Amino acid sequence: MNLNIALLPGDGVGPEVLAQAVKCLQAVEETFNHNFVFKEASIGAIAIDKKGASLPESTLNLCKEADAVLLGAIGHPKYDTNPNSPIRPEQGLLKLRKELGLFANIRPVIAHSALVDKSPLKKEVVSGTDFVIYRELTGGIYFGEKKLNEEGTVASDLCEYSEEEISRVAHLAFKAAKNRRGKLTLVDKANVLESSRLWRKVVAKIGESYPDVVLDYLFVDNAAMQIILKPTQFDVILTENMFGDIISDEGSVIGGSIGLLASASIGEESALFEPIHGSYPQAMGLDIANPIASILSVAMLLEHFGLIDESLAVRNAVDKSLKKEIVTPDLKHDSQYGTNQVGDFIAHNIVDIEDDFSVNDENIHLGKSTII
Ligand SMILES: NC(=O)c1ccc[n+]([C@@H]2O[C@H](COP(=O)([O-])OP(=O)(O)OC[C@H]3O[C@@H](n4cnc5c(N)ncnc54)[C@H](O)[C@@H]3O)[C@@H](O)[C@H]2O)c1
Ligand SMILES: CC(C)[C@H](C(=O)O)[C@@H](O)C(=O)O
Ligand SMILES: [Mg+2]
Numbered sequence: 001m002n003l004n005i006a007l008l009p010g011d012g013v014g015p016e017v018l019a020q021a022v023k024c025l026q027a028v029e030e031t032f033n034h035n036f037v038f039k040e041a042s043i044g045a046i047a048i049d050k051k052g053a054s055l056p057e058s059t060l061n062l063c064k065e066a067d068a069v070l071l072g073a074i075g076h077p078k079y080d081t082n083p084n085s086p087i088r089p090e091q092g093l094l095k096l097r098k099e100l101g102l103f104a105n106i107r108p109v110i111a112h113s114a115l116v117d118k119s120p121l122k123k124e125v126v127s128g129t130d131f132v133i134y135r136e137l138t139g140g141i142y143f144g145e146k147k148l149n150e151e152g153t154v155a156s157d158l159c160e161y162s163e164e165e166i167s168r169v170a171h172l173a174f175k176a177a178k179n180r181r182g183k184l185t186l187v188d189k190a191n192v193l194e195s196s197r198l199w200r201k202v203v204a205k206i207g208e209s210y211p212d213v214v215l216d217y218l219f220v221d222n223a224a225m226q227i228i229l230k231p232t233q234f235d236v237i238l239t240e241n242m243f244g245d246i247i248s249d250e251g252s253v254i255g256g257s258i259g260l261l262a263s264a265s266i267g268e269e270s271a272l273f274e275p276i277h278g279s280y281p282q283a284m285g286l287d288i289a290n291p292i293a294s295i296l297s298v299a300m301l302l303e304h305f306g307l308i309d310e311s312l313a314v315r316n317a318v319d320k321s322l323k324k325e326i327v328t329p330d331l332k333h334d335s336q337y338g339t340n341q342v343g344d345f346i347a348h349n350i351v352d353i354e355d356d357f358s359v360n361d362e363n364i365h366l367g368k369s370t371i372i
Contacts, residue, residue, distance in 0.1 A: 006066035010044040012279025013289035014072025020291035020343025027350040044074030044089035054092030071274035101267035105137040109251040114322040118256030131234035134173035135244025166202040173238040174210040183235035257330040259290025262297040273297035287338035290328040317349035
């Protein structure tokens with residue numbers, strides 16, 4: 001397959017983890033005889049420094065022309081410590097999501113069997129966790145009207161949703177639930193918010209056309225508790241933009257590190273793949289950031305294009321690194337392995353499943369558990 005892939009390394013550890021993802025894509029390209037063309041562009045704080053804009057026009061155009069976008073991370077402490085800065089790295093990512101129409105953000109949360117002792121939660125709580133969050137990505141409070149009065153003493157952010165915005169992501173979530181274990185949980189705050197009540201109405205109506213899927217509802221405060229109390233109860237979680245942002249970072253604790261959680265952002269015509277974590281500025285240049293979230297984003301990219309064996313090959317290589325404990329210090333505090341070595345190990349272990357006799361049933365299950 002020929003694929004044009006736009007690479008946006010971004011800030012902090014973004015370039016370091018993205019480099020490992022690219023190594024893996026190159027290994028897939030070679031092993032399975034594909035042709036991937038990579039073109040790089042800037043976004044975030046580095047783009048502000050270089051071009052005066054967090055999403056330069058040239059970057060946006062490159063992403064629009066590409067088959068897929070692979071992003072590292074954005075964000076810089078000089079903006080985090082100055083929230084009043086009129087120009088911010090995050091604006092670049094939000095604008096990119098909006099311009100590409102990436103309305104569904106898919107974030108799988110899986111407790112890998114080799115890591116159940118690494119979570120701060122008890123092994124018996126996290127074992128068997130396998131759910132996926134469908135987060136609406138281009139609406140809600142992130143994109144509603146923002147106001148600040150002249151004195152700078154009163155501010156507001158509007159949380160607005162239309163039926164159409166809810167239904168397009170809901171359909172994707174129901175389809176995923178149908179292909180998984182048949183359960184969808186809508187997470188909202190319908191006891192308080194009008195927008196959440198609209199979510200319930202629209203999702204309940206759509207649910208009627210998915211009779212194989214059991215739909216239930218949780219208020220977000222309770223959901224935040226249930227996710228760490230009994231994560232195995234979840235299959236697909238559907239939620240609005242901000243709740244999805246928050247509960248996905250919370251969910252990452254289950255697997256042992258946020259450095260493991262990948263995501264796919266899907267639109268009608270574009271798709272972007274990125275770790276859920278940020279630019280982790282404290283780790284920049286130290287070769288300690290976990291590259292697996294970025295590498296598993298590659299697995300999701302390959303699945304998106306129907307390259308299932310290829311995706312499985314990436315997942316199996318990740319699996320091998322976890323089982324052999326070739327991992328970064330977030331998963332093993334005295335680990336001798338850095339970002340680059342973990343990336344090298346995984347890339348070198350990407351083999352066609354038909355030639356890999358070490359693959360066992362668990363690998364195959366893990367490979368197929370992320371349906372996008
Ligand atoms: N999609 C994105 O690019 C994205 C996402 C979240 C935050 N951000 C931005 O990133 C900057 C830093 O934000 P933050 O500190 O709140 O969140 P962060 O995700 O960058 O880091 C939070 C903590 O998570 C852990 N962590 C993150 N990535 C890791 C990795 N690859 N390996 C191991 N551990 C990892 C570290 O303990 C870190 O202290 C901010 O500017 C923020 O706006 C960007
Ligand atoms: C950086 C920020 C705008 C972003 C978000 O809130 O969506 C991040 O936290 C994420 O989860 O991708
Ligand atoms: Mg986030």
